[in-house]
Amino acid sequence: MKPRLLTPGPTPVPEETLLELARPVFFHRSAEFRAILAEVVEDLKYVFQTKNTVVVLTASGTGGMEAAVANCCPPGSKAIGLVSGRWGERWKNICKAFGVEFINVAVPYGQSVAPGLLEKALADHPDAIAVFATLSETSTGARNDVAAFGRIVARTPALMIVDSISGLGVMECRTDDWHIDVNVTGSQKALMLPPGLAYVAVSDKAWAQIEKNGAARNFYFDLRKYRDKLAENDTPFTPAHTLIKAQRASLKRLRAEGIEHVWARHARMASAARAGAKAMGLELFAEQPADGLTVIKVPVGIDGNAVLAAMEKKFGVKLANGQDSLKGKIWRLAHMGYIDQFDVLAALSALELVLLEHGFPLEPGAGVAAAQRVLAGGAHA
Amino acid sequence: MKPRLLTPGPTPVPEETLLELARPVFFHRSAEFRAILAEVVEDLKYVFQTKNTVVVLTASGTGGMEAAVANCCPPGSKAIGLVSGRWGERWKNICKAFGVEFINVAVPYGQSVAPGLLEKALADHPDAIAVFATLSETSTGARNDVAAFGRIVARTPALMIVDSISGLGVMECRTDDWHIDVNVTGSQKALMLPPGLAYVAVSDKAWAQIEKNGAARNFYFDLRKYRDKLAENDTPFTPAHTLIKAQRASLKRLRAEGIEHVWARHARMASAARAGAKAMGLELFAEQPADGLTVIKVPVGIDGNAVLAAMEKKFGVKLANGQDSLKGKIWRLAHMGYIDQFDVLAALSALELVLLEHGFPLEPGAGVAAAQRVLAGGAHA
Numbered sequence A, B: 001m002k003p004r005l006l007t008p009g010p011t012p013v014p015e016e017t018l019l020e021l022a023r024p025v026f027f028h029r030s031a032e033f034r035a036i037l038a039e040v041v042e043d044l045k046y047v048f049q050t051k052n053t054v055v056v057l058t059a060s061g062t063g064g065m066e067a068a069v070a071n072c073c074p075p076g077s078k079a080i081g082l083v084s085g086r087w088g089e090r091w092k093n094i095c096k097a098f099g100v101e102f103i104n105v106a107v108p109y110g111q112s113v114a115p116g117l118l119e120k121a122l123a124d125h126p127d128a129i130a131v132f133a134t135l136s137e138t139s140t141g142a143r144n145d146v147a148a149f150g151r152i153v154a155r156t157p158a159l160m161i162v163d164s165i166s167g168l169g170v171m172e173c174r175t176d177d178w179h180i181d182v183n184v185t186g187s188q189k190a191l192m193l194p195p196g197l198a199y200v201a202v203s204d205k206a207w208a209q210i211e212k213n214g215a216a217r218n219f220y221f222d223l224r225k226y227r228d229k230l231a232e233n234d235t236p237f238t239p240a241h242t243l244i245k246a247q248r249a250s251l252k253r254l255r256a257e258g259i260e261h262v263w264a265r266h267a268r269m270a271s272a273a274r275a276g277a278k279a280m281g282l283e284l285f286a287e288q289p290a291d292g293l294t295v296i297k298v299p300v301g302i303d304g305n306a307v308l309a310a311m312e313k314k315f316g317v318k319l320a321n322g323q324d325s326l327k328g329k330i331w332r333l334a335h336m337g338y339i340d341q342f343d344v345l346a347a348l349s350a351l352e353l354v355l356l357e358h359g360f361p362l363e364p365g366a367g368v369a370a371a372q373r374v375l376a377g378g379a380h381a
Helices: A015-021 A031-048 A061-072 A086-097 A115-124 A146-154 A204-213 A223-230 A241-257 A259-279 A304-315 A341-357 A366-375 B015-021 B031-048 B061-072 B086-097 B115-124 B146-154 B204-213 B223-230 B241-257 B259-279 B304-315 B341-357 B366-375
Strands: A053-058 A078-083 A101-106 A130-134 A159-163 A182-186 A197-202 A293-297 A330-334 B053-058 B078-083 B101-106 B130-134 B159-163 B182-186 B197-202 B293-297 B330-334
Touching: A015 A241, A015 B015, A031 A053, A031 A197, A031 A241, A053 A061, A053 A223, A061 A086, A061 A159, A061 A182, A061 A197, A061 A204, A061 A223, A078 A086, A078 A115, A086 A101, A086 A130, A086 A159, A101 A115, A115 A130, A115 A146, A130 A146, A146 A159, A159 A204, A197 A204, A197 A223, A197 A241, A204 A223, A241 A259, A259 A293, A259 A341, A259 A366, A304 A330, A304 A341, A330 A341, A341 A366, B015 B241, B031 B053, B031 B197, B031 B241, B053 B061, B053 B223, B061 B086, B061 B159, B061 B182, B061 B197, B061 B204, B061 B223, B078 B086, B078 B115, B086 B101, B086 B130, B086 B159, B101 B115, B115 B130, B115 B146, B130 B146, B146 B159, B159 B204, B197 B204, B197 B223, B197 B241, B204 B223, B241 B259, B259 B293, B259 B341, B259 B366, B304 B330, B304 B341, B330 B341, B341 B366
Parallel strands: A078 A101, A078 A130, A130 A159, A159 A182, B078 B101, B078 B130, B130 B159, B159 B182
Antiparallel strands: A053 A197, A182 A197, A293 A330, B053 B197, B182 B197, B293 B330
């Protein structure tokens, strides 16, 4: 059986990147490493669409999020959080751990945060030091309008801090044009690397706040240490340098394709997946879906867990389940990074086959045909 | 030219472990990953010689050290630090960032901390909540008597917290028998993996203090989150799971050899390296050398930086320079992990050849012959 991983992170990694990871280990305090780090940071800036400093942390994406909170928000400060799912709640929980008051602007799972809610929250809380948002809410598949958020926040002293972990390299995300002050992403989604690295783009507005805050609230995630070492193309602590070297290979793919083409490719795959699901008679969970994953409601009468297990066992096709309260209620089909349109067709095909076995009424071929029509240039879903 | 990496981390990684890293990426919330994590944690417990909880952090070793400080030491608490070099100073700097008063028990670089200094410091500061120590001070090559430290600290309420990053899997280190409450190590030294993972063994005495401290001081390094998830063989945040899977392969080597044999092998290599250096007329920097690396003083009249550069350029043999104030003054030759006795001979040979070219008076073959005599079972140096 041929395995196909279509989970929203970790995602598959291109073969040439995997082979980089099998190369002999080299020394990290060397001209070789400094050249690699410089190249990776330049390519990350391109993906982030930023001229800001981009630091590389050896950590999960959550480590990058903690760095944002711990560096930007002093104890007792207040922040507005735009919460549309589990990852928005991650911002809330990190703020709680760091003694930052979190004004919880939450919408029900499946919805996106309307920019008007942010305007109201900022009017009610003009003393907010930061606004936290999520570009692609991986737990529900919802897309948030970060461009609009950024325009609103830019008019205030607050910092716009974004988790773009499953969105960067998938959907349009222009760090500078959208006034994103701190943009956090991870290696294991559209950047096509295994987990282990977090990347944080930090604007001048954010650096000014960080300097004003004074002493760092922690040590390992003290962003100034990374910035200062980056001036010599170095890192303050022993980095996961073989991952950084391998990241170079995956970033070259994105650069060669061109970021607008990368966004368009993901949009097309996402449209195909959505069209396929709808043609099977399934409903989408997110009202404004992101392009990195399609989240499908488990239909009434179908055992969502059993369907996923059967897809994996019979066909090697691995989708992700819902998390926490959504477990068994949604399926999450990823199409980002090194997952291509034909992998999406495979997933839709496997889903059709298993749903038929589970007695769900559908026309065989309806899903894949609808997806194929989108891929052929038809109307987007 | 055949490259040979003899730096004290990152160290070479066995080929079968590197090949694990080139395998396709798999999903981390799966039975497959849970089985891997359980196996890796069991094998880590064996290497740590502990029955305590061992948590796996996706971070540099410094991340593990921060976890120890942030979880065990409340703000305003006092700790005793036994400092014999740059890595002991790392404890001091982390404590400073977390508002922990650091009683600095420091010895000059090259020396080890006498246990009597600890007894006196504990008598002077009976309110110390923790004692920080370094098993193998990688910046100077000094070994510290952690067994003695542990015996002394065990009689007090203080926690014994040890950085064993370049020592574990090299030198005798019995976490439980030596009363080490928090033992921090990293993947990239004797555990034969690239950097990216830190491992922390936490005793019941430490957990009791952590619970007493109440709310965590950070989020990503909140050890209780890792402990609670570990009960389900899981992790709180997306781990560097391909590194964890590869770690399994390297740990199997250590288990197959047996930890006492691993220690004896490193002791023999270290003796050979020391004998070789002395036979070349060189002096060792550390009074009580660790077994993972041999630190050699650059002789008067020799350009230490030029010698290292020539060894690498002409022979592909990479040793490490001194750090900070010791740059150009010492050479650090590592013999740990997947560096074997013949690599040590190669390094001594290359050093002889380059020193001869630099006009240093020595008898060609003196160094390698002396090392060889140790390997053949002669007197240890």
